Amino acid sequence: MAEWLTVAMPKGRIFEEALELLRKAGYNLPAEFDDSRKLIIDVPEENMRFILAKPMDVPTYVEHGVADVGVAGKDTMIEEERVVYEVLDLQISECYLAVAGLPNYEKRDINPKVASKYPNLATQYFKEQGEQVEIIKLNGSIELAPLIGLADRIVDIVSTGRTLKENGLVELETIVPITSRLIVNPVSYRMKDERIDEMVERLSRVIEGEEA
Ligand SMILES: Nc1ncnc2c1ncn2[C@@H]1O[C@H](COP(=O)(O)OP(=O)(O)OP(=O)(O)O)[C@@H](O)[C@H]1O
Ligand SMILES: O=P(O)(O)OC[C@H]1O[C@H](OP(=O)(O)OP(=O)(O)O)[C@H](O)[C@@H]1O
Structure with missing residues (x-):
């Protein structure tokens, strides 16, 4: 059984594009994501928990380790200077x-x-x-x-x-120039490396496919 992964998602304009990317990468995310005011959405089939944060706060949740990974605009990364790994350019919200x-x-x-x-x-x-x-x-x-x-x-x-x-x-x-990035908590990257690497691979395949 894969361990749980907590993902910090930015509300607002990045949300839909990020959601689409995750779905294209094969994550089965229920319709609840499209029409809900909930701030925590658990997806047991994927062993994933999503927290919906203000875009500027995503790096804070990831730095503190309450989220393992997150989606953040490069602008927020530069502004916030949080200690997180930036592992993938998602090429959305350009x-x-x-x-x-x-x-x-x-x-x-x-x-x-x-x-x-x-x-x-x-x-x-x-x-x-x-x-x-x-x-x-x-x-x-x-x-x-x-x-x-x-x-x-x-x-x-x-x-x-x-x-x-x-x-x-x-x-x-x-x-x-600004795009959204996948960011990772450094401790999570050590403890949950397989899950995170798999996520990066799956998302990369979608991004590269869309580039081609
Ligand atoms: N006009 C835009 N077009 C594309 N991407 C944008 C645009 N404005 C902002 N972004 C990107 O989307 C991210 C989130 O923007 P959004 O406007 O949803 O959040 P926000 O400005 O924090 O919202 P709020 O109005 O709730 O404070 C930004 O950090 C940036 O990376
Ligand atoms: O070049 P454009 O396509 O016009 O987009 C740029 C605008 O989008 C963002 O504002 P947002 O809509 O987030 O509103 P805000 O002023 O409340 O931040 C940004 O701060 C600009 O004002």
Whole structure:
């Protein structure tokens, strides 16, 4: 009998794509996943427990070992700097991080402000650029900040570019491409190596098949 595996899944936009990937990899996940408010879903046929977390919290659950594996956006991995193994690029929820601002944006030396949901990542990025900025942490609707004068630039996710365009903002710099990753708790990787390796193999086959 295979040992139980606990998987931290991000609620929100990654969820459906991750679910589809797992199903394609042969995991028999019941319809309960498609229409439920439950935060813990046990699948005894697969010896798996799924916990449904806020996307930014997935690396925290995995680092603490309450989940063996998890699905997390690369953005959350960079922001959170958790001690977990990143074992597979799932190639889902593709987007990128960028600096954006108003079209007439001009670099200012005095008190430049940048709004972002990613304060650590943004701080690191501007440090690398040799620019000193004040980071203002917001939790969403980041594009509002330059429109109402809270900040002169933002660091945020861009996917289709629609949110920037519809709010009259332009991309100023591209920071890093983002996809979702399969992450693993280091102790779980030692204790449950067969189950985790099997999961990586099965998912890899689906991803490679879709690439071909
Ligand atoms: N517009 C987008 N297109 C594709 N992927 C995205 C987009 N925005 C975010 N992502 C990816 O999906 C992950 C989760 O995004 P989502 O919007 O579901 O969560 P969130 O922003 O934490 O949600 P919430 O609005 O509940 O705070 C992000 O960490 C990122 O990797
Ligand atoms: O380039 P696009 O396809 O328009 O996508 C980018 C938008 O998607 C995300 O926001 P989300 O929808 O998660 O809302 P939020 O502002 O509440 O984070 C991101 O923060 C951008 O605002």
